[in-house]
Every structure is written in C-alpha cells, then in structure tokens.
Amino acid sequence: MMDGHEVTVVDNFFTGRKRNVEHWIGHENFELINHDVVEPLYIEVDQIYHLASPASPPNYMYNPIKTLKTNTIGTLNMLGLAKRVGARLLLASTSEVYGDPEVHPQNEDYWGHVNPIGPRACYDEGKRVAETMCYAYMKQEGVEVRVARIFNTFGPRMHMNDGRVVSNFILQALQGEPLTVYGSGSQTRAFQYVSDLVNGLVALMNSNVSSPVNLGNPEEHTILEFARLIKHLVGSGGEINFLSEAQDDPQRRKPDIRKAKLLLGWEPVVPLEEGLNKTIHYFRKELEYQA
Amino acid sequence: MMDGHEVTVVDNFFTGRKRNVEHWIGHENFELINHDVVEPLYIEVDQIYHLASPASPPNYMYNPIKTLKTNTIGTLNMLGLAKRVGARLLLASTSEVYGDPEVHPQNEDYWGHVNPIGPRACYDEGKRVAETMCYAYMKQEGVEVRVARIFNTFGPRMHMNDGRVVSNFILQALQGEPLTVYGSGSQTRAFQYVSDLVNGLVALMNSNVSSPVNLGNPEEHTILEFARLIKHLVGSGGEINFLSEAQDDPQRRKPDIRKAKLLLGWEPVVPLEEGLNKTIHYFRKELEYQA
Ligand SMILES: NC(=O)c1ccc[n+]([C@@H]2O[C@H](COP(=O)([O-])OP(=O)(O)OC[C@H]3O[C@@H](n4cnc5c(N)ncnc54)[C@H](O)[C@@H]3O)[C@@H](O)[C@H]2O)c1
Ligand SMILES: NC(=O)c1ccc[n+]([C@@H]2O[C@H](COP(=O)([O-])OP(=O)(O)OC[C@H]3O[C@@H](n4cnc5c(N)ncnc54)[C@H](O)[C@@H]3O)[C@@H](O)[C@H]2O)c1
Ligand SMILES: O=c1ccn([C@@H]2O[C@H](COP(=O)(O)OP(=O)(O)O)[C@@H](O)[C@H]2O)c(=O)[nH]1
Ligand SMILES: O=c1ccn([C@@H]2O[C@H](COP(=O)(O)OP(=O)(O)O)[C@@H](O)[C@H]2O)c(=O)[nH]1
Ligand SMILES: O=c1ccn([C@@H]2O[C@H](COP(=O)(O)OP(=O)(O)O)[C@@H](O)[C@H]2O)c(=O)[nH]1
Ligand SMILES: O=c1ccn([C@@H]2O[C@H](COP(=O)(O)OP(=O)(O)O)[C@@H](O)[C@H]2O)c(=O)[nH]1
Numbered sequence: 001m002m003d004g005h006e007v008t009v010v011d012n013f014f015t016g017r018k019r020n021v022e023h024w025i026g027h028e029n030f031e032l033i034n035h036d037v038v039e040p041l042y043i044e045v046d047q048i049y050h051l052a053s054p055a056s057p058p059n060y061m062y063n064p065i066k067t068l069k070t071n072t073i074g075t076l077n078m079l080g081l082a083k084r085v086g087a088r089l090l091l092a093s094t095s096e097v098y099g100d101p102e103v104h105p106q107n108e109d110y111w112g113h114v115n116p117i118g119p120r121a122c123y124d125e126g127k128r129v130a131e132t133m134c135y136a137y138m139k140q141e142g143v144e145v146r147v148a149r150i151f152n153t154f155g156p157r158m159h160m161n162d163g164r165v166v167s168n169f170i171l172q173a174l175q176g177e178p179l180t181v182y183g184s185g186s187q188t189r190a191f192q193y194v195s196d197l198v199n200g201l202v203a204l205m206n207s208n209v210s211s212p213v214n215l216g217n218p219e220e221h222t223i224l225e226f227a228r229l230i231k232h233l234v235g236s237g238g239e240i241n242f243l244s245e246a247q248d249d250p251q252r253r254k255p256d257i258r259k260a261k262l263l264l265g266w267e268p269v270v271p272l273e274e275g276l277n278k279t280i281h282y283f284r285k286e287l288e289y290q291a
Numbered sequence: 292m293m294d295g296h297e298v299t300v301v302d303n304f305f306t307g308r309k310r311n312v313e314h315w316i317g318h319e320n321f322e323l324i325n326h327d328v329v330e331p332l333y334i335e336v337d338q339i340y341h342l343a344s345p346a347s348p349p350n351y352m353y354n355p356i357k358t359l360k361t362n363t364i365g366t367l368n369m370l371g372l373a374k375r376v377g378a379r380l381l382l383a384s385t386s387e388v389y390g391d392p393e394v395h396p397q398n399e400d401y402w403g404h405v406n407p408i409g410p411r412a413c414y415d416e417g418k419r420v421a422e423t424m425c426y427a428y429m430k431q432e433g434v435e436v437r438v439a440r441i442f443n444t445f446g447p448r449m450h451m452n453d454g455r456v457v458s459n460f461i462l463q464a465l466q467g468e469p470l471t472v473y474g475s476g477s478q479t480r481a482f483q484y485v486s487d488l489v490n491g492l493v494a495l496m497n498s499n500v501s502s503p504v505n506l507g508n509p510e511e512h513t514i515l516e517f518a519r520l521i522k523h524l525v526g527s528g529g530e531i532n533f534l535s536e537a538q539d540d541p542q543r544r545k546p547d548i549r550k551a552k553l554l555l556g557w558e559p560v561v562p563l564e565e566g567l568n569k570t571i572h573y574f575r576k577e578l579e580y581q582a
Binding site: 065097099112117125128129 | 404
C-alpha cells in the first residue's frame with residue numbers, strides 16, 4: 001500500500017484475527033472481506049496471494065475435512081478467479097510437500113515422502129494437490145502461477161494458541177512453564193523470520209519463475225537446541241518436559257535455497273536470535289495485554 | 292442384481308458408454324443416472340462404489356483440471372452423500388498412489404514416490420488426496436470407507452480409444468499395425484483380469500477392512516514380453532515400434548497382495564492368457580461391429 005497498490009484481504013478468521021490488520025483499516029487502498037475461500041469469490045484483482053489455510057498442526061488437524069476443502073475447493077476457486085480476471089496467483093505451499101524427507105537438504109526436484117493416510121495428510125496432500133491444480137490451470141488455461149514452498153516461519157502477530165513450536169516455547173518460557181518437547185528433541189527444523197518470507201513472496205510474485213521455489217532459512221537446529229536457546233533468550237529457569245513423539249513428525253528439514261538465490265536474488269537476512277527477540281517482545285506484550 | 296440388490300449407475304459418459312450396461316436397462320432393480328459427480332447428488336443408497344474418474348493416461352491428461360475436480364470435488368460429494376444417508380463408500384484408488392515406486396513389490400504401507408507437478412499428477416495426486424478425504428470423513432464423521440488400490444486391469448467392454456497398453460496392443464495386432472512400445476519396453480506391469488477385480492471389490496466392500504487394500508495380479512511382465520505375447524495370441528506378424536519414453540512412467544509395478552489374501556480370502560484366479568483371449572475376442576467383435 002506504501003507503493004500505491006490496492007490491497008484486499010480475504011479471510012474467514014478461522015485462525016486469523018482482525019487485530020493483525022487493524023492498523024490498515026480505514027486506509028483508502030485497503031479492504032477487508034470476511035469470506036471463506038471454499039465459497040466462490042467474485043472480485044477484480046491483478047495478483048492473488050493465496051495463503052488461506054490452517055497452518056499449524058493442531059489447527060489443521062482440528063478439522064481435517066475443512067483443511068482438505070480449503071486446500072482443494074478453495075484453491076480451485078482462487079484459480080477460477082485468477083482465470084476469469086487474468087490475475088497471477090501465488091500459492092503458499094509448504095515444505096510439508098516433502099513430508100518426512102529422505103533427501104537432505106530438500107531441493108525443489110525432490111518428490112517427497114508423504115503418508116497419504118496419516119494424521120498430517122489433510123494438510124500435506126491438500127497442499128500437494130493444490131500445487132498440481134496450479135500447474136493444471138497454467139498449462140490448460142494459461143493462468144500465471146507462482147508456487148512458494150515455505151519452510152517454518154515465525155514472528156510477531158502469531159496467534160497465542162497457534163500450537164507451533166516457536167510460539168509454544170516462547171509462551172511457556174515467558175510463563176515459567178516447562179517447555180514441551182515432543183519426542184527426543186533430536187528432530188531438526190530451520191526457522192525463518194516473517195519479514196524475510198514476505199520479501200521472498202513479493203520477489204517471487206513479481207519474478208518470471210513459474211516453477212516451485214523454496215523459501216526458508218537454511219540454518220538448521222534440533223528442537224532441543226531450540227528449546228535451550230529460547231530459554232536462554234527469555235532468561236527463564238524452567239525445565240524441559242519430554243512428551244511423546246508426534247506421529248509421522250518429519251525428522252530432518254532444511255531448505256536448499258540455491259534456486260531462490262539464483263533466480264530471485266533472495267536470501268534470508270534476519271539472524272535467528274534477532275527474530276526470536278522480536279517475537280519474544282511481541283508475546284510479552286500479548287501476555288500483558290491479556291492480563 | 293441377481294441377488295436382489297437394487298443398482299443405480301451414475302455416469303457422465305466421459306469415457307463410459309451406455310452400451311456397457313444396456314443389457315440391464317429395463318431391469319426392475321436397475322437405474323441409470325446421467326450425472327457428473329462434480330455436482331452434488333441426492334439419492335438414497337446403502338453402498339457407494341465410487342469409481343468415477345478418467346483412468347487411462349491419455350484420458351486423464353486430456354483435461355487435467357477436470358480430472359482434478361472429479362477426484363477432489365467429486366469425492367467430497369460422494370463422501371457427503373455417504374455421510375448424509377449413512378452409506379458405506381468404496382473408493383477406487385490406484386497403484387498410481389505409489390507412483391514410480393522405489394519399493395518392490397508394493398505393499399499398502401509404502402508411502403509412494405509421486406511427482407506432484409508432473410504430467411501424471413492430476414491423477415496420482417487426485418487419487419492420493421481422495422484417499423486422504425476418505426479417512427478424514429471416517430475419523431471425523433464416522434463414514435464407513437473402503438479403499439481399493441487397484442493395479443492394472445483389463446477386459447472386455449474397454450473403450451477402443453482407451454489408450455492403455457492392453458487395448459492398444461490388441462487393436463494394433465488385430466489390425467496388422469505395428470505395436471507401439473513406449474521406451475525400451477523393459478518397464479514392468481502386472482495385469483489383472485476384470486472379473487477378478489470385481490470379485491475383489493465386492494469382497495472388500497462387504498468386509499470389515501477399512502484400511503487400503505491392494506487388488507491386482509502379481510504376475511509381472513515387461514511391456515516388451517507383453518507385446519510379444521499379444522502378437523502371439525492374436526497370431527499377427529506385425530512388428531514392434533519403439534517410440535519415445537513416456538515422462539515419469541513407472542518403471543516397475545507389482546502388487547503385494549498378501550493383505551487381500553489374508554483379510555479377504557481373495558486372489559486372482561483368471562490366467563493371463565485366458566483373460567487376454569477373451570479380450571481379443573471382444574475387440575475382434577468390436578472391429579467387426581465398426582466395419
Ligand atoms: N508459517 C509457516 O511456517 C508456514 C510454512 C509453510 C506454509 N505456510 C502457509 O502459509 C499460509 C499462511 O500461514 P500462517 O503461518 O500465516 O498461518 P495462519 O494460521 O496464521 O494464517 C492462515 C490464515 O488463513 C485463514 N484461513 C484459513 N482457512 C480459510 C478459509 N477457508 N477461507 C479464508 N481464510 C482462511 C486464517 O483465518 C488465517 O488468517 C498458509 O497457507 C500456510 O499453509 C506457512
Ligand atoms: N482399469 C484399471 O487398470 C484401473 C487401475 C486403477 C484404478 N482404476 C480406477 O477404477 C475406476 C474405473 O476405471 P476404468 O478402468 O473402468 O476406467 P473407465 O474410463 O472405463 O471408467 C471410468 C468411468 O467414470 C466415468 N466418469 C469419469 N468422470 C466422471 C464424472 N466427473 N462424473 C461421473 N462419471 C465420470 C466415465 O464416464 C467412465 O464410465 C477409476 O476410478 C479408475 O481410476 C482403474
Ligand atoms: O471469479 C471467479 C471465477 C470462478 N470462481 C470459482 O472457481 C471455480 C473454478 O473455476 P473454473 O473456471 O475452473 O470452473 P468452471 O466455471 O469451468 O466450472 C468455479 O467453480 C467457481 O466457483 C470464483 O470463485 N471466482
Ligand atoms: O510444543 C511443541 C510443538 C512442536 N514441537 C516439535 O517441533 C517441531 C516443529 O513443529 P511445528 O508444529 O512448529 O511445525 P512443523 O514443522 O512440524 O509443521 C516438530 O518436530 C514438533 O514435534 C515440540 O517439540 N513441541
Ligand atoms: O446427499 C448429499 C450430501 C452432500 N453432498 C455434497 O457433499 C459435499 C460434502 O458434504 P459435507 O457434508 O462435508 O458438506 P457440508 O454440507 O458440511 O458443506 C457437499 O458440498 C454437498 O455438495 C451430496 O452431493 N449429496
Ligand atoms: O501403446 C502403449 C501404451 C502404453 N505403453 C506402456 O505400457 C505401460 C502401461 O501403460 P498404461 O497406459 O496401460 O497404464 P499405466 O500403468 O501406465 O497407468 C506403460 O509403461 C506405458 O508406457 C506402451 O508401451 N504402449
């Protein structure tokens with residue numbers, strides 16, 4: 001909007017909140033539509049960032065049927081809209097299309113290792129077929145598509161009940177509760193700060209790269225290292241609680257981002273500790289606001 | 292219908308033909324509805340065999356968007372119907388959920404090796420997410436589901452333009468044309484005769500096995516062996532024409548059917564040559580009928 005673009009946000013507020021965009025409400029170039037993408041949508045746009053989907057494991061497992069409908073019917077609707085108005089569509093896909101990977105780090109040519117009938121399948125298979133749909137509309141209808149395979153991302157404005165590891169650990173540390181590590185904590189992830197992702201998404205949207213592109217920070221840590229780091233940054237003396245392992249939990253994950261570097265000139269720039277400190281600050285305020 | 296059951300056939304006749312069921316038309320327990328499963332369907336039934344989908348590579352690649360809609364929206368509609376009327380639903384899934392497999396033979400625990408954005412993805416990913424949908428409705432809504440992972444099947448009543456290897460080779464041999472082998476012909480398949488499959492589907496539907504079950508004939512041959520066998524059975528002197536390889540063509544495929552044997556007491560009984568002879572007989576008649 002700073003560049004004069006008109007922005008329409010479409011959300012059914014399943015996990016989103018008006019509060020996240022309230023600073024834009026009233027701006028002449030901003031519009032907010034309370035709408036579920038499972039229903040058709042008729043608006044006029046040039047670019048569609050198709051981000052609508054439950055994203056954290058507890059959220060997408062809460063109602064697997066709805067997760068599937070959002071990623072299948074919802075994606076078909078957004079592609080139908082893109083086709084009708086001639087808009088370019090960017091799909092927020094995910095590293096979960098690689099599942100529990102047998103190739104490390106994961107590059108865009110890897111076909112993935114996903115359990116089609118496991119507890120994560122509503123999300124993983126939903127996103128896989130959403131990608132398939134994008135390329136079907138591209139080849140058959142000439143719709144311009146961009147596919148971002150987003151790796152774990154965190155930052156301010158995350159929901160307190162999101163349930164993903166960063167918000168869980170920070171909130172637990174801030175409240176002096178034990179940090180809940182699922183399994184041994186030896187599984188790895190690589191975490192990207194939200195502003196890096198946003199820059200990557202905009203760069204991808206405005207590039208001419210129609211094939212999938214990984215967007216993530218390749219700095220890999222075990223979940224246990226991560227728990228210790230957050231405890232340290234928060235300055236909490238709390239302990240670490242080892243809970244049972246999550247089913248089909250990917251054991252290693254780290255993006256190969258050579259494609260994004262080469263074709264988009266993009267790479268993450270925010271150091272992990274800096275991003276975490278900003279997020280800790282945000283959650284501290286949220287807890288104060290609640291109290 | 293011989294057992295007194297009422298049967299309603301729902302088909303949009305994309306690749307199906309009225310002729311395949313014409314001998315039932317007029318029977319008091321038989322009904323034929325011209326309907327596309329991408330649209331909602333309100334009928335009263337106890338069991339749903341959800342077979343609607345383009346199935347041969349040329350057919351499902353002809354309109355990938357429609358293939359995706361049929362397998363996603365179509366499956367959601369059939370599951371919605373099953374939920375509303377309390378029916379049991381059997382999904383005709385496929386060995387294609389295993390993709391180009393890295394495990395041989397393929398058993399039901401294998402997660403598969405599928406290219407989510409390749410030319411076969413509209414079918415493979417469509418069927419994978421259709422399975423995911425079945426288990427989501429089972430867990431969340433208590434819908435009774437059965438999932439048959441069907442391996443290559445052939446038999447009379449196949450469409451002349453089906454485009455799959457058995458009908459292609461037989462028609463070519465009968466017409467004295469060269470048999471078209473894609474690639475070197477060293478890729479393998481295992482072919483099941485249609486009556487064996489039908490018995491397996493009925494056994495699965497009426498069993499209490501809700502997890503996926505492979506239905507196929509484990510007798511594996513290379514495509515080249517297969518071309519030679521069909522030439523021999525037809526008695527054609529024609530040559531074999533090696534064409535370019537199909538993209539992402541699975542290199543080996545053979546079902547592990549121990550689960551079906553153990554839990555359904557089912558296994559294929561029709562020998563390959565006998566099934567082929569019946570199919571050759573059928574296509575000979577079809578050609579005469581056309582002439
Ligand atoms: N954050 C990550 O680590 C990550 C990683 C990979 C992919 N992604 C993808 O990025 C996108 C955004 O994720 P996020 O982390 O911001 O999650 P989020 O839960 O904060 O945001 C998802 C948004 O989609 C909305 N939504 C859900 N279903 C909807 C529907 N049917 N109709 C309209 N709106 C709907 C929610 O209300 C919410 O505002 C998602 O598509 C997610 O799959 C995120
Ligand atoms: N024959 C095989 O080798 C094989 C292997 C694996 C799975 N299958 C599955 O078995 C099922 C039947 O396959 P087949 O070999 O008999 O193929 P087929 O093409 O002969 O039959 C498919 C039928 O579905 C109908 N159909 C397609 N789209 C439809 C729609 N949108 N609404 C209503 N009807 C629709 C077609 O008109 C046709 O009658 C398919 O689901 C297929 O994926 C077949
Ligand atoms: O501006 C539009 C155009 C289409 N659609 C939806 O997008 C879906 C897919 O569009 P497509 O053009 O493929 O569908 P068709 O109209 O051909 O069935 C349709 O079902 C519509 O519900 C939409 O939401 N907004
Ligand atoms: O409170 C939590 C939440 C998550 N995890 C683990 O942290 C990793 C990342 O989980 P998250 O839900 O954030 O995202 P995922 O990458 O699994 O989608 C996984 O190995 C989880 O098992 C954890 O140990 N404790
Ligand atoms: O008898 C029925 C009941 C439902 N549906 C369709 O099945 C879909 C999925 O059903 P579900 O109950 O999940 O949908 P809901 O009504 O909750 O949106 C719906 O969109 C309906 O179009 C149908 O075709 N026949
Ligand atoms: O005219 C044909 C049709 C198919 N094939 C090959 O036969 C195998 C089986 O193909 P089909 O289309 O019957 O089914 P699929 O198992 O690939 O779905 C594949 O390796 C095809 O490349 C062939 O060599 N010639």
